[in-house]
Amino acid sequence: MELVFNIFINGIFYSSILFLMSAGLQIIFGVLNIINFGHAAAYMLGLYICYGIIGLLPADYPALLWMAPIGAAILVGLLGLLFERGILRFMYKRDHVFQILVTFGIVLMVDDIIRFYWGGYSIGVPPLIDSMIEYGNIIYPVYNLIIIGAAAGLAFALWFLFRKTDIGRVIRATSLDEEMTEAMGISVMRVKAFTFLFGSAIAGLAGGLMLPVTGGWPGVGMEYLILSFVVIAMAGLGSVNGALVTALIIGMVNSLGVQYFPKLELAFVFILMALILSIKPSGLFGTHKS
Amino acid sequence: MKKESGFSRRDAMKLMGLGTLAGGLYLTGAQREALAADAPKAPFKLAVVAFSTGPATSYGYPGHEMMELLVNHYNQNGGLLGRKLELSKDDEGPVAKVVETFKRLTQQDKVDAILGVASSGNALAAAPIAEESKTIFINTLARTHKVTWQNPDDPTKFRKYVFKAVNDTIAHAASAALACAKFFPGAKVAHVHPDYAYGHEIHDIFDTVLKKVDPKAETVAELWPKLFTPDYSPHIAKILSTKPTVVFNSFWGADSTRFADQCIQRGVAKHSKLMGDHGEFYSTEKRPLPKELIGHPPFPVEGLPTAPDPNKWPLNKFYYDMYYQAHQNATPAGAAFTGAGFLALVAAVERAAAVTGSWPSNDQIAAAFPGLAVAHQLGWSTYRSDGKASTPKWAGLYKEQKPYNFGIDQIYHIPMEEVCAPPGEDPLEWIKKW
């Protein structure tokens, strides 16, 4: 019973991490049609800005700690906007190839800016809530439940935004047909800028929330971005629902696999990916035809 | 350095000079002055290659910090036998970059000696370049046992210019097994290692040795997470379900602290002892060792804060204080190892000078390494005919120790004579016969 619970909750937790890391990537791809390597930079800035804010906060009021990930999300969103307006927007007419390279360049720069400001050593902080849920032999940290909650909340918020609000409809329209949307009197430029801000903010929030769990170091963003790439390739590029489903599959397979076939851990994800992509090359929820 | 410590800079320099005594030669004060007066005007060019970017920075970069302190210290005190030291810092990076850096340092900058290199693959790629150009290379951080061999498959032929300041993976893992058997006899061990060559070697050797020294010990779980796995929850679930007494891991950098943090949160640290480099990496993150880990064993290494015992070994306190004053931190292993490598170089220069009576050439310095004994903050290292140093390892249990992040209780000095394969033997084969 204890084991079943552990396998289940660990799977869900890992899925939440994967979803938080890849959701922003999918949203940006949906509208801007680029693979944003800069997501790694946004994630890392979220991590370090959160770390910086925690260092500034007075230690006596633990409730204030929650300002850190939220502050990180806002700041990273704004920095994302700055990057989009300052650099990326000049690239929209160019090949995707060049757009990717620019976003890769910014990752290198942000890596070193972080190293300049915070040093090259790894960082880590204790969980923002230190309490545990104890039930029989089961001990589970409340903070992990909050991350699961945040991922679920994000999934719901995105569903609501895209399906139930005007902003969401405009974003979806833009991703389907830019010219037509422009003709309807909507500024596609603004939609793109907003989407980039939003996607970056999600990456920043993910980084901020993950700081107490994973810690970080300059370069961690790229390391985890490869994980997200695997998720979105399996999900189908641009599909947020796909990312959710894929994250759940990978999370559960990983949790079960480590328990029963620990020696093969490295191979799980690749086997899954090979399986899915050979059946459906465009990914589970991919609409693209070759 | 504080006056009341009763151990001054001068004492430290003296004790380091004594290093050459064990080699059978000793420079008198008058000889030193004569050598210094005659020293070449050109500075002695020293290069340090250590990770400054990426996840291994926590292991590599302290080496840069330590060398800055040591080189300043020497230059303020008249240099190395009268010669100024000129230090250059390079990032390590992937193999292609290390090869390029070594070519540049040896062929273009023509440095006299290179210290550092943390990745075994990088060290193995760099060693032939140093050897070919007759540049002294002291590998201070990587654990590969092959770096001083001319050919990675032949343990009987050694490089002349490549030396190794710390013990190899085999001695490293064997020490951990000895410490495990001593502190937790009959242990049920859960192995958690990153899934790459180093993790597997540590696991295999630890297992072999532990079976021999403690037949009652058993392995209850083996887990192989990928390097930089963000979340260890599934592994922790497996650990919890197998109820081990010791959770032995070979993580480094953020992986090490992340794994320990998650183990503490999930209650693993209450039931089992975590054995790993956790203290060191909490200290590079400038966090105190969590109180849940007090009484847990560190992965035995060449030196830890308060091991060797600073009351018996003043050099330990001298260097730990030197680093602490500059960085408000206990000296991380990477810094201590690089410092030890540098002091070996200094001792080799002095030994060669004592033989030749003049400032030695690089060939003469390299020739002075075999048989050299040198005192440093980790204890005594003796350089063997195969270019490897035998450096004592220290085990024990974590305790609180202000102002450092942690100290070591029940210090256990692991006998290197027993875990280092003799020169000319392949340690991997040798340990099987152990």
Add this chain to the structure above:
Amino acid sequence: MKHLSGLSLVIGFILICLAPFVAGDFTVYLLTYAMLMAIAALSVNLLLGYTGLMSFGHGMFLGTGAYVVALMGKYAGVHSLELLIPLGVLASAALAAIVGLFCTRQIDIYFSMLTLAFGELMYALFAKFYNLTGGTDGVRVTTPLLFGQPVDSGMPYYYLALIFFVLCAAAMWIICKSPFGLTIQAVRDNEGRVGYLGLLVMKYRLIAFIISGAFTGIAGVLLVPLTGHAVPELFQTITSIGIVLMVILGGHRSFFGPVVGALVFVFLQSKLQPLFFWQFFLGAAIICLVIFLPGGVLGGFGLWARKLIKKSS
């Protein structure tokens, strides 16, 4: 214009031939490295510039070539290049055929992402089977033989690399100007129309992918005796992105762009690396080049030369 580019080609070639007599050992090393990377960059451009596919996984062919040398040397005692090069070509072409079956069904970013995933997969395999491959410690590679004679590092190896560079570049030039080369360019520009002509678009992309992989394999075979060590890092995305950067830097619209790009990239990186914050400057350089020099260094140079000629006439 034609004369100008022809002239600069000849001058450049003469300079490269004479370089070892004037440059120091380290510069010769960098030049050799750049030439071998130029072979890889040319093959990546066969896909990027001529077929319109950007590979983020060409490191895997570099790695395959490298490990053919390393493992044949370690287990079979084979050090002769006349044997290793065909083997390297075969191995990387075979890998390209398998990977290509999956990847060339995709275009655009989808193709890039899949190649990236396969590169990481190859890395994981080579790191995982460390008993065979040496894992992350890598495998040492000794001086190779050519017709029974050892090719020492330094000048002999430089000229060996130069010969192979010229041969590979010539072969790729012929391929690009052949009917096949024209067809893949047509695929790049208008896939649909080529499809209507009754040509199997995917087949052409797959063949281009295999050719490109095979040439990169040659670069891999020749690269490891130079660095002396084969490591699984070669398979990783960061290596692949490095090659793509060289192509873009030089200009992917011209045949010789990637060669110039490889030279500029290798020397730029070597100048930046001793700096403590080298990543920052490399990133800034990439962004500036992409924004301000859309056609790469060669494209920019061509533009400038054209303007100059216009002014003078």
